[in-house]
Amino acid sequence: MGDRRLRTGLRVLDLADAGVQLGCDPRWAVRVPDLTAAERAALLALTPGLPVPATAPGVDVHRWVELLDALQQAGAIVPARPHRPPPPAGGVDAISWSLLDPVGDGRARVDRRQRASVGVVGLGPTGLALATTLAASGVGSLRMEDPSPVRSYDVGPGGYRWSDVGGPRQQVAARIVHDVAPHVATPSARDDPDVLVVVEADVADPVRAATLLACGLPHLSVVVREGDVLVGPLVEPGAGPCLRCLDLHRTDLDPLWPVLLQQLSGARSHRPGELHVPVLAGVAAHLAAAMVLGRLDGEPAAPGLTWQVPLPDAVPRERTWSAHPRCGCGAHPSQWPFADAATGTVGTGPAAG
């Protein structure tokens, strides 16, 4: 039978005469009916994450093995693994992801995150909340960039405080991130991170977007606009729509978009700074963090996916953008090598929503 344990994170619930239930989520909850008092007591004595005993008092050994086999079949019991101390950061993720992992090992996911590095450019309240969330989720290295000072408008929940106003965002943010995750590395070196998040105002800077694309650096765009925040897309250079693809789609809809884009992206220092409405910053930062973590965990979001988080309700609106045929970034099927030679036709990406 081998060593086995109750899956980490499962609730153990007493249903009295109806038996015992392990877990609450319909995706994995298991109900065990028709139990004797001794069987019920033995199941209720199981502790999530700990080995299950080979025998139980007052329970026939064959019956006990049969129960454990059935629970292993249902995923509530998993093979035992060597004990490891909790990770320095991401411990909650390690427990909760154990519920979803096929072999019940959420720790492996957090270990991968600890070897990863993420860059965050733009440390207003949205960027800071994103960085703090990544650190608390086990990301090992965060490169944070923002030379501007903390403004009074930046003070908010879980982030900058009044006493931080006037200090350099970059240094204050590093202190706050270390308060949450003391072991996280915050290098200033220019080594490329696994993913770079750029949080900026009004529009994604087309010059920076072109540079990131040319460098082949995966990057997530977060744009804080007048009354909403646009999260995404997570650009995988050459493998999905880039930020220029989005601007070309906008130009198809509004020929004057390039004029607006130029004004909104130019002379940034002469405009009033962006305002991070706390509810929008919170929702957008955590959506962005989930997209980054999905990428680090090997489960990236769909190419071209964006979330618009608007006032007044802050309920995210999903949209999927396609690669634009005139962009030249290599993501549109017409730009794939031999695309038309092989079949005479090319497929079309998902329609711009």
Ligand SMILES: [Zn+2]
């Ligand atoms: Zn493109």
